[in-house]
Every structure is written in structure tokens, then in C-alpha cells.
Amino acid sequence: MNATLSYPVRPGSIREAVPTVDQVTIEERAADFTKRSIKTSAKLAGLKMVVSMMDLTTLEGKDTPGRIAYLCRKALRPIEAKYEVPSCGAVCVYPNMVRHARRFLGDGSPVRVASVATGFPSGQYPLRTKLEETRRATGDGADEIDMVMDRGAFLAGDHGRVSDEIGAIKGACGEAHLKVILETGELVTYDNVRLASQLAMEAGADFIKTSTGKVQPAATLPVTLVMLEAIRDYFFATGVRIGMKPAGGIRTAKQSLAYLVMVKETLGDDWLTPELFRIGASTLLNDVLMQIVKTVEGNYQSGDYFSLS
């Protein structure tokens, strides 16, 4: 399988065990998912599912407790009750904002609290502080930790270090779910994405996630497809279901439906649940809500009647 690789592969290494990715095929197949026609009731059901899978995100230096409160309110009830839209899967915030989010949502909220951690977005910090950050976030009430993989170590070929670090963070998470952000925009090739996915899953990730949203390109359909196929093969090999979270760059309802189609056709209905599929986004929700209202009411909507973000 690796006979065509242009770089040397150490026998017995993980690089040898992970299949390569055909760029042309994967991009063509991914583009195909955008061509499904999803209308009326199927569209409405799909859009509501998207909302339930959304990690409503704010990751900015200017985040305040007030803004977090606003985000939590929006996640709990995205729009007035008559449209029967579920609450979002989670809010995703910086570690310092976790306690505010937890306070506003209370315990046992349908909306989970996710925190980025481990030196987001670069990951270029010592392991000791990364562990401390993770413990603080879970101690403050985070249900989910979105850690950033150490891309520097990965690209330098130090896969053991990447793996050990993910394992250590998983240990620090305790009950909290661990999502590992690969930052695919910095991994250069699909082969690297596939390899990083494998590393993260084997090291204990509950979810693998494409991007921080701070690097372009962020989530794309082909890169997500590579990761979904890694999840599929890992499931066939081990029987363990790993979750997937594309994040960054998904801004329109139409795009989000293409992702659902891709998940369904790659992994099947089992993955079409917030437990195993999430979309990380900050501006997507309003477009989805506008499309839901448009589908129900029949006329085109205006941003004037939806919240600013």
C-alpha cells in the first residue's frame, strides 16, 4: 500500500500502518456531497439536526461574561418556541469563560460546556501548563475539552510525543470528553491528516476535530471526509465509535447540510447524533435559523430580524 510513497517509512511505524489518501478521488467524492437536493420537510429536519449538533462558539480576546451569557441563552433557545428548534449541542469558550458558562447554564443543562485548552490555538506550550489548564477547565465545569494537537511535534515526525501528550491530557480530563483539534490547515497533506487522525484516536480522543478556526483553510469537505474515513476504519478495526467535529468556515445552512449528507453516507445513521457529530461555528446558527423560518413561513427572511451573531 505504501509502495508509492516518496518518503522513507520506517518498518513497523504508524506511518506504515495508515493508508495513504488519493487527493483527486477524495476531492471529487467530497464535491459530490454538495449536489444532493434536500428540500422541504427533509431540509427542515436536517436543519434542526444541525442546530442540535452545533457547538456555538466564541473564541475572542474580547469575550466577556455578558457575551457568554448571551451565547448561552442563544444556545438554550435559538429561536422562539413555535419553530420547534432544539437547543444547541454545546457552547465552546475559552477556559477563563467556562465558569461563567456553567453558571448561566446551571447543572444538568441540555447544552454542554466545551472549553478549548492546551495552549489554544497554537499548542506551543509546555505539557505542565497544558495539564493545569485542562484540570482548571474541567474543575470549573467543562463537559468537553477541545485540545489542540502539537503540530510542531507532529510535523517534526515526533509522533510518540504527540501521542503521549494526548494520552496525558485524556488522563487529566477525567469524566470530560476529549476532542483533539488536528488543525488540518497546518498539516499540508491529506496523508498527514489521516495519520494525525489515527494517532489521536489511538491515544484516547473521543472526538477528532478539524480546526481551531484561527487558521485558513479551516474545515473543508475533503479534509472532513479523510477524517470520517479514518473514523470508519478505526471502528471496523476496534468497534469503538469516535466522534467528528468539523469547525471553522462553515457559514451557510447549505454547507452544513452537505456535511450531514457526508456523515450519513460515510459512517451511517449511527453517527447522526450530537454524541458523535458536532459542527463548530459562530455565524452558522443565524443562517440555519433564517432557512428554518423561510421553510416554515414561505418568504425570504432578513438579517434585521435575527440577533447580530
Place this chain on the structure above:
Amino acid sequence: MSERRLDVRKTYKLYIGGNFVRSESGRCLPARSPSGQLLDNFSQASRKDLRDAVAAARAAGEGWAKRSPYLRGQILYRAAEMLENRASAMTEEIVRSTGVAAAQARAEVNLAIDRLVYFAGWTDKFTQVFGAVNPVATSHFNFTIPEPTGVVAVLAPDEPSLLALVSLAAPVILTGNSAVVIASERFPLPALSLAEIVATSDLPGGVINILAGKRGGLLAHIAGHLDINAVVNAVAGAETHQALRSGAAINLKRYAARNLSAEDWFTDAGQDPYWIGDTVDYKTVWHPIGL
């Protein structure tokens, strides 16, 4: 080599967001001369093209309204210059589309250019003329200023196909609005040619969008679209009027009817500065003084 050359028929495209696009529906219609001869084809705008045009207009509107009034005037004047430069081609387009005499078509083009120049001059004057300083009994400085209302749908009448469109759209966009124009249904080619001229002026893409085709299918969607802030309708007929007005109530769209006959557009009635006031919002400010 054969004596006879094959016809190279053009398919005129819609003008949306500064780009020339085929209809989202993929449909085209033939444009015929009054004698029934096939002239060219043009894209038939669907409701989704309207949706795209409104989105493009909304995106362009904010930046356009922020340009200085002087600059907006310069840009409209530039559009007049570009039309002047291609006046003979536009005259020919009107002649072959409508069958009028060349002299009359040329007069229509000249008047359209003059109207653009006229309204270009209003960009830095309408605030003073339509605004006011209001006398109030309290210790306030009270003033009213007109501001652009946002996205305006403009329905041009069948004729005159160029002049009416220009006379309707110019007072809309000069204040900082962006426009989605539904061109003459019978003679769409002059409007679509105008789009090609406007595209080479300095008018930012999306400030004016031009759609063509059967307007009947678009009326309900224009009326119900919540992101359209005003409708200027110059198409006669109670049904059109009714269809537009009924939906306009949903989001309190401004609705302005222009009841002009084809001949009226060539008179002063077709150049009314008070039309500017139909697509602005008046903001009144109470500013405390003398405390």
C-alpha cells in the same frame, strides 16, 4: 470557405453583485423584434436569482452608503460618461428591440444620460433640501435628516425600456440605497446592455442589480421578501399593484407607484426630485442645548 457565416447569437446574462450570471434556473428566453425576428437570447430571472440579487444588494449597500455624497455623485456621473461613450450602440439596441426610429431612440439615450447627470448632482444636496431643522419649544436642537432605507426593488415599465429604468433607479441609489431592478419585460435587451455599461463604470458591484424575464412570477417574492425595504413600481395594472402592496405590509415596506405613460417619461414628469424622498428614512434627532 463558405460564403454564409453562421449567426453568433448572444445570450444576455443577469447582472447580480457586479457579475454577469446565467439564471440559477438555467432558463433562457428569446428576445424578438416587433416583427417577430429572433434578435438574441437572454436569461430568465427566477425567484432564486431575486434572492441572490437581494443578498448582493444588501452586501453592497453598507459600503455604498458610507461613500461620501460627493464621491457617489462622481460615480453616477462616471456612469453617465460611460453611457455617452456607447450612445450609438445603445441607440442601435433600442432600435432593433423596439422598432422605433433611430432619431427617437437617440433622443431616449441622450435623455437617459442627462437624467443620470441630473441625479448625480443631487447626491450632496438631498440631505439639505429634504432634511430640516425643526422649531421645538424645549431646549433642544432638533433636526431631521434623510438616510438611505436599504434595499429597494424597482420595477421598470415596458417602455421606454432604457429611459424609464434610468429615471427610476438613479433617485433610488443616489442616496446610498442599493437597487434590484426588474427590467422591461417586453424589451429586456436595452436594460441588459445598460448593465454591461454600468459594470465598466465605477459603481460598486451589487449597488444596482438588473434582472430580466417574466416579472409576474417574481411579484409575490418581491412583496414577501423581508430583506427588501422599499418597492418602486412603474408597471401599470391593478393586479401588479395589488400583489406588491399586499406583501409590503408584512415588513412595512415603503411602496411608491409611478403612474407615468410611455410618453410621460420624456417630459419633466419623468425627472422628479421628490422621488428621492420615497426611498429614504427620516431620522429626527433631539440634541440638548443651553444647559
